[in-house]
Amino acid sequence: MHELSITQSIVDAVCERAAGRPVRAVSVRVGMLTAVVPDSMRFCFDLTTAGTVAEGAALEIEQPPGTARCRACSEDFALADLVLLCPCGSADVEITSGRELQIVSMRVG
Amino acid sequence: MCGTCGCSGGGEGGTGTVGTRIAVPHAHPHDGDHVHPVAIRGTAGGGETITLEQRVLAKNEDLAARNRSWLAEQGIVAVNMMSSPGAGKTTLLERTIRDFAGLRPVAVIEGDQETMLDADRIKRAGSTVVQVNTGAGCHLDAEMMRDALTTLAPVSGSLVLVENVGNLVCPALFDLGERSRVVIISVTEGTDKPLKYPYMFAAADLVIINKIDLLPYVDFDVARCEEYARSVNPALRSLAVSATTGEGMRDWYDWVAGQY
Ligand SMILES: [Zn+2]
Numbered sequence: 001m002h003e004l005s006i007t008q009s010i011v012d013a014v015c016e017r018a019a020g021r022p023v024r025a026v027s028v029r030v031g032m033l034t035a036v037v038p039d040s041m042r043f044c045f046d047l048t049t050a051g052t053v054a055e056g057a058a059l060e061i062e063q064p065p066g067t068a069r070c071r072a073c074s075e076d077f078a079l080a081d082l083v084l085l086c087p088c089g090s091a092d093v094e095i096t097s098g099r100e101l102q103i104v105s106m107r108v109g
Numbered sequence: 110m111c112g113t114c115g116c117s118g119g120g121e122g123g124t125g126t127v128g129t130r131i132a133v134p135h136a137h138p139h140d141g142d143h144v145h146p147v148a149i150r151g152t153a154g155g156g157e158t159i160t161l162e163q164r165v166l167a168k169n170e171d172l173a174a175r176n177r178s179w180l181a182e183q184g185i186v187a188v189n190m191m192s193s194p195g196a197g198k199t200t201l202l203e204r205t206i207r208d209f210a211g212l213r214p215v216a217v218i219e220g221d222q223e224t225m226l227d228a229d230r231i232k233r234a235g236s237t238v239v240q241v242n243t244g245a246g247c248h249l250d251a252e253m254m255r256d257a258l259t260t261l262a263p264v265s266g267s268l269v270l271v272e273n274v275g276n277l278v279c280p281a282l283f284d285l286g287e288r289s290r291v292v293i294i295s296v297t298e299g300t301d302k303p304l305k306y307p308y309m310f311a312a313a314d315l316v317i318i319n320k321i322d323l324l325p326y327v328d329f330d331v332a333r334c335e336e337y338a339r340s341v342n343p344a345l346r347s348l349a350v351s352a353t354t355g356e357g358m359r360d361w362y363d364w365v366a367g368q369y
Contacts, residue, residue, distance in 0.1 A: 001247055002279035009165050017159060024156055028165070035278055035308040082307035082341045091343055101165045109156030 003036060007044035014106050015052050023054035025107040033066040033082060033098030066098030169283060172251035176286025186368045187269040189285055191309060192293035194275035197319045199227045201293065201352035202270055203234040210235055216263040218271045220249045237261060248279040251286055268365060277306035288368055295320040296329040303338040311341045315364060322351040
């Protein structure tokens with residue numbers, strides 16, 4: 001359950017930045033290729049915000065899909081999982097999205 | 110909404126109704142990259158939106174960077190050892206400590222959810238050891254690493270082996286400031302483990318396949334396992350060993366020497 005520590009990090013950062021103001025919504029970006037499960041994150045968010053200025057805040061999760069660029073054929077292609085294989089057969093690929101784990105914004109007041 | 114990739118956001122909507130849109134470029138696997146408004150700054154109705162755009166694990170990563178530079182200054186190599194429970198990690202550590210005796214100081218950071226059992230085994234093998242009980246936690250983090258290093262006070266030139274909590278998912282996400290990451294699997298597990306736990310194998314520098322003395326009795330394909338591991342991490346190196354018989358351990362020691 002690393003989602004608990006990850007969500008705790010989000011709540012800590014958000015509460016610090018809110019400086020006492022009530023937090024209404026928190027928006028995060030969790031790439032499809034991170035080992036973070038959004039449903040677990042939502043569950044942990046309700047737990048870790050309890051008793052803080054972010055209690056009751058909405059959690060908005062944006063999930064960028066996995067994409068990669070092939071160094072052999074220069075094509076961009078979708079990556080459903082971490083198996084790094086271009087449709088052209090090359091495994092020399094670079095992940096270009098899907099590993100994001102960011103706090104995008106929050107709404108206060 | 111973006112019709113091809115289905116990502117949220119899209120051309121309309123967002124998190125509020127008033128104010129300036131802050132567009133964030135967002136790469137797409139299809140033609141026509143575009144931007145999605147992800148936040149709206151304004152004060153009417155829904156309060157004020159504050160753009161943060163910060164990494165979730167920024168605090169841990171900063172601490173890990175500090176650990177890493179401290180270790181480098183001391184000429185200490187820290188290796189983060191990860192595996193599922195029962196892969197033979199503690200046995201591999203015990204043998205390593207015994208074989209390094211007189212050659213290089215070895216210190217161990219032992220992460221366990223509960224008990225001192227592994228730390229006691231490590232101490233008996235002749236190494237200084239710090240036990241970190243994570244309780245409900247399923248991984249070590251950079252702060253635990255810093256505190257453990259402070260207590261352990263390894264001498265310069267040491268090899269610090271970090272026995273992370275037995276788990277092939279959570280530890281992969283937390284940088285400790287280590288020099289390198291090793292994932293250990295044993296032949297009593299499935300050949301397809303790298304495909305089932307791709308994040309761990311993607312994050313590792315070396316995979317050690319342990320318990321090869323049991324290969325005649327189990328259904329495990331070393332070459333195929335290595336192939337799966339490299340499908341998620343083409344740069345991953347691999348070694349096959351038996352910590353019980355000592356077979357292949359020389360390769361592991363050579364790899365450690367190569368980290369200095
Ligand atoms: Zn290609």
